[in-house]
Amino acid sequence: MMQLGVKTSGTAVACSHFLSPRAFPPTAIAITRRHLKPYCLYRSIKMSAEQIVEHVVLFKAKPDADPSKLTAMVNNLNSLTSLNQVVHLSSGPLIRDRSSSFSFTHILHSRYKSKSDLADYSAHPDHVSVVRQYVLPVVDDIMAVDWVPIEFSGPTGVPPGSAMRLTFLKLKENLGENEKSQVLSAVGGIKEKFSGIEQLTVGENFSPGRAKGFSIASIAVFKGVDELEALESQTELANEQKEKVKEFLDGAVVVDYAVLPTQSASL
Secondary structure, eight states: OOOOOOOOOSSSOOSOOOOOSSOSTTTOOOOOOTTOOOHHHHSOOOOOSSOOEEEEEEEEEOTTOOHHHHHHHHHHHHHGGGSTTOSEEEEEEOSEEOOSSOOOOEEEEEEESSHHHHHHHHHOHHHHHHIIIIIGGGEEEEEEEEEOOSSOOSOSSOOTTOEEEEEEEEEOTTOOHHHHHHHHHHHHTHHHHOTTEEEEEEEEOSOGGGSTTOOEEEEEEESSHHHHHGGGGGHHHHHHHHHTTGGGEEEEEEEEEEOOTTSOOOO
């Protein structure tokens, strides 16, 4: 589906990430400007022995799409978990799209051990067939983002029943590295401010072709939907975080998703 870049080493990774918790446009959970060091300094960068590559695709279903065909799309996307390159894969309808400029309805989230594994997955005949036969006929729009988390810990699979908040940020043009580092620092510190987050991955997109200009991404994983919804009671903290970085942002996409209990996760 896309050409991928050169494999990244696990040590000297650039200071670039993605954000997660709260929604940005109305609800955003953003990033602090004061008292922030560049993420590289804020926290030691420790790549796990097994590098993980995040791959997220957002789909906007056609308004007149047959529900049975959307179900077939999700089922066939989930069948790709059997491919050797896949460490984890889950697809389904979104709980909500918190973004004002897009109306995404479905998601695919998957993980790989390397960029080359992601490239092989994208080119695999089974994947190409599913996209052509079950995806493209029923969707109006697609956005895809790929990143290598600067720091990764926890299980490589996301357990069934978990809930996720995915945040994608578009930075203003001509921002300096210092401003970008401030954004990344805040994103990387989100987990410490919101106790319900069980896993947070943050990184910089390396596949710009279908990312619509969004360059920073993050996934916050929660035990379940109740824990995700508990963020709504922390509006003041979220807005405070947002205010400190909004001058650096030109847009955000924030979506919530629950991994279906019937899906198997690779733990």
